[in-house]
Amino acid sequence: MELRHLRYFVTVVEEQSITKAAEKLCIAQPPLSRQIQNLEQELGILLFERGSRPVRTTEAGQFFYQHAVQILTHTAQAASMAKRISAVNKIVRIGYVSSLLYALLPQIIYLFRQRHSDIQVELIECGTKDQIEALKQGKIDLGFGRLRISDPAIKRIVLREEKLKLAVHKNHRLAEYIEQGLYLSQITHETIFSYPATQKPNFSTLIQSIFTELGLVPKDMVEVREIHMALGLVSSGEGICLIPESASDIGMKNLVYIPILDVEAYSPISLSVRNMDQSSYVPNILACVREVFEQENIHLKMNE
Structure with a gap:
């Protein structure tokens, strides 16, 4: 059995027609039909119901289809990853979430460039969820993100658990807690801006999960496009916003930042790499x- 046989079979299933599959594969219909028959003989099973229009798989054929798709996907990913690894001496592509530009990521990348001037570094803004697929497809080599996402093909190294802070207008009633801090239970009746308005899971999902973990239900949670819009609305007196501690350096006018006392209120910062990558x-x-963490006197967690 060859990969092309699997590709022929998968195309027939997805097109639900031998004729359309042959056109898509750029081969004649009779040879394609023979290849499918040969595959059935090799497996000793019927993959398609005879005489059905459109073409339908048997129960065994549907089972084989699901595994054939996985085999073709993994093969394509492995080939892409191998090409990327072989080219790593020239360029390293690093995916990152934008909020990490306010943390220590710029210092880390700058130091890496200084230490390894022979390697070209390309930075690609990429949500944590998208980084997983980008790593598997070889589109990036490293990913710096914030979410708790697991995938058997990816190794995730937690570098830090960054505390959250509450951004409020300097004249907001909650501003009195700037020194002592407050608990999330004290803000559930406020209008809370979350971000970004992108495919989930994202930072907004993380914030919601923290409330859920604490058994809290915010009464008015409004999702906006990105962090600057959220903080701009807070600066206008429209509501409040939870942000990673490092993002308080954005420096927007009229805002103060209040510590959150709940131990669950943190955003993990992690480095994701391909599981088998020995580069x-x-x-x-x-x-x-x-x-960089030592220079900034920040505890490095380094849990995988």
Whole structure:
């Protein structure tokens, strides 16, 4: 059995027609029909119901289809990853979520560039969820993100659990808690802006999950496009917003930032890499992370 046989079979299933599948594969219909018959003989099962229009798979055929798709997908991913790994001496593509530009990521990337001037670094803004697929497809080599996402093909290294802060207008009634901090239970009746308005899961999902974990239900949670819009609305006195501690350096006018006292109120910062990736850039970037964290006197968690 060859990969092309699986590709022929999958195309017939998806097109629900031998004729359309042959056109898509750019081969004649009779040879395609023979290839499908040969595959059935090799497997010793019927893959398609005889005489059905459109073409329908048997129960065994549907089972085989699902696994054939996985095999073709994994093969394509492996080929793409191998090409990326072979080219890593020239360029390393790093995916990142935009909020990390306010944290230590710029310092880490700058140090990496200084230490490894022979490697070209390309930064690609990419949500944490999208980073997983981008890593598997070889579109990026490293991913810095914030969400708790698991995938058997990806190794996720938690670098830090960054505390959240509450952004409020300086004249808001909650501003009196700027020194002592407050609990999330104290803000559930406020208008809370969350972000971004992108495919989920995202940072907004993380915030909602923290409330849920604490058994809290915010009465008015409004999702906006991105962090600057959320903070702009807060600066206008429209509501409040939870942000990672490092984002308080954005410096928008009329805002104060209040510590959140709940231990559950944090945003994990993680580095994601391909599970089987043994390339030198992985320990090299981790060495830069370690050095920058030490310089800033920040505890490095480094849990996988």
